[in-house]
Amino acid sequence: MVAPVTAALLIIGDEILTGRTKDRNIGYIAEYLTGIGVDLCEVRIVPDVEAEIVAAVNALRTRYTYLFTTGGIGPTHDDITADSVARAFGVAIDVDPRAVAMLRERYQPGDLNEARLRMARIPAGADLIENVVSKAPGFRIDNVFVMAGVPAIMQSMLDTIAPTLKTGARLIAETIEAEGLPEGIYAGGLSEIALAHPLVSIGSYPSFSATGFRNQIVVRGKDAEAVAKAVSAVHDLLRRLKGDGAPI
Amino acid sequence: MVAPVTAALLIIGDEILTGRTKDRNIGYIAEYLTGIGVDLCEVRIVPDVEAEIVAAVNALRTRYTYLFTTGGIGPTHDDITADSVARAFGVAIDVDPRAVAMLRERYQPGDLNEARLRMARIPAGADLIENVVSKAPGFRIDNVFVMAGVPAIMQSMLDTIAPTLKTGARLIAETIEAEGLPEGIYAGGLSEIALAHPLVSIGSYPSFSATGFRNQIVVRGKDAEAVAKAVSAVHDLLRRLKGDGAPI
Structure with missing residues (x-):
């Protein structure tokens, strides 16, 4: 018998909790993971507050085989997911040359300002997840996959991640x-x-x-x-x- | 300055975590609560597993002004929300005559079988929340509101609950x-x-x-x-x- 592979999903963003944005990622990810033999066991939605993100990341990554997050990896001040995940793992975070190289495929050197370089901030030890839509990458650190919140981007990231996952028997x-x-x-x-x-x-x-x-x-x-x-x-x-x- | 009133939402059901049912309650409740001056601070989705429901209810009810739950209050064996909430509070649960009276508005005495009477199981000390659609009530115990998962029923229950809530300044x-x-x-x-x-x-x-x-x-x-x-x-x-x- 194949051992079960479990997962949690963490949705990050004030816009979901205020009802401004109606989430379209939970149902998609739930169906996708179920379809490949990964059992989604818990979902949480938390606001753009570092302490909340850190607590949820640590509660979920230690309990399930995988944790997936969506949201908060853009260039604006409210995009604090990467820094929060680095803090959850207790690792450093800095602008990552590999991520900068990806952003250069979209932005001319003069356009790669401080805000956009924020999207290249990646926790130490993480692997990047390609973003074919807008180039700013997601990343994987240990068993945590950090993805964009925009559905089209998240979906393409999930396609990139899926072949790397352990999977159990399909439900x-x-x-x-x-x-x-x-x-x-x-x-x-x-x-x-x-x-x-x-x-x-x-x-x-x-x-x-x-x-x-x-x-x-x-x-x-x-x-x-x-x-x-x-x-x-x-x-x-x-x-x-x-x-x-x-x-x- | 009005004190903030906070809330969490707990969605209960395997059907959401497997992607079989796409949730339509989170966005509705988020927008509704925001609109009346209740700040939705966290959402969790857990499976139909008593220990998971109990743990989530206790984590959330102690942290926020209110906890709202949806799902798991029907007549079938997988409807374990009422029993789980009773366990979370450490109170007894039994068939409640007030709930039976509500069910009698819909069911003839001969049709009120054991399974349907399950929908009248209410934790000791709870107040009932009317269900104008199909009669089986939700309930409130302390700061926890237990609602149906079917969107039309949940929405009518929320209309019933709203005037009884403390509210803060509207966002x-x-x-x-x-x-x-x-x-x-x-x-x-x-x-x-x-x-x-x-x-x-x-x-x-x-x-x-x-x-x-x-x-x-x-x-x-x-x-x-x-x-x-x-x-x-x-x-x-x-x-x-x-x-x-x-x-x-």
């Missing part, structure tokens, strides 16, 4: 439509199935629209046979409850 | 378009403005689309005069940089 998720059955009717039977199939986790997800509730049951697990058995049990349950199979 | 946020100026050009001047206006926080937010980067500068603060002064300073900076004012 298999099967979705079953409850087709009109209310949660309260199948909940008892579903609970019994969950108990009888300890290798899978089963979730029930109602959504609500103008046409009323729609319920979906999701069976998740890393053992294909165990998932298939539980899915089959759920189908049997729904059939019985709809009355076109054997009575309960 | 004033003014957005200034950088109108084609790149961040790296105004970053130095913006940093000086940020230093000279300690009562406000200033953020710079690039977004990227097919037409290239667009930058917005946001000045936030609770003192209208301080915000106005900083906004004016930002406008002056941008004018100077665009060359239609006095040189820098």
Whole structure:
């Protein structure tokens, strides 16, 4: 059995906490990591405050295989992620010649002012993560990956990072439509199935629209046979409850 | 000066961490709380695991004025929020007659099975939060508000909760378009403005689309005069940089 590979995600930025910017990175990263066999176990959103970033980085990097961060690596005064990560690791931070070389692909020497050089500040010992969109790199230090907050840039950085990651068994998720059955009717039977199939986790997800509730049951697990058995049990349950199979 | 009122938000659910469901509550709640003068300071997303929920509830409720949670209060076995919150507070939990009365508005006595009665399990000492959509209530215990995860239900619960909250001064946020100026050009001047206006926080937010980067500068603060002064300073900076004012 492949050992699980876990991850946390840290979203950094006042703009998310004030609601000014609606996050589009969490869902993308969650789906992406799940798809490659990395289990996202926790997400936090913190403001542009160094002590908060340092505390969250240290809490999360020590607990999970990987920590990914987004946001706060631009040229303005509120971009304090690199300095905060350096502090979290207790390492020095300075303008990195490799990062300057990357910025030179975009900026003429005269345009590479102090603010833009801020984007080349990289903690000692970090490896750079290429940015094909706007050149200012992200970086990896130990098990922490620091990425941009702009979705297009973050997504390309994640594509660069993914092949370097350890991965575990991929989560298999099967979705079953409850087709009109209310949660309260199948909940008892579903609970019994969950108990009888300890290798899978089963979730029930109602959504609500103008046409009323729609319920979906999701069976998740890393053992294909165990998932298939539980899915089959759920189908049997729904059939019985709809009355076109054997009575309960 | 009004004392600040702070809050954290805890999103509970495997479906968010696996990317199966894309969260729509964080941005809504962030904007809503900011709008009424409650400062959202931290968000966490944790899985449907009791120990994780208990740890997050206790970490967040002791640190902020309020904690809001979403998700995990339905009738199925994976809905463990109420039990987890009871454990976090070290109080008993049982089927609550007030909650049963609410459920009776929707369900005939014969339909109120064991699973549905699970939705009436409320920690001792909690007040109920009405659910006009599907009747199963949320609850408040001390400074923790437990809400549904389905956005329409959560939103109506938040409307019910809001008038009962202490609120602080509302955050004033003014957005200034950088109108084609790149961040790296105004970053130095913006940093000086940020230093000279300690009562406000200033953020710079690039977004990227097919037409290239667009930058917005946001000045936030609770003192209208301080915000106005900083906004004016930002406008002056941008004018100077665009060359239609006095040189820098």
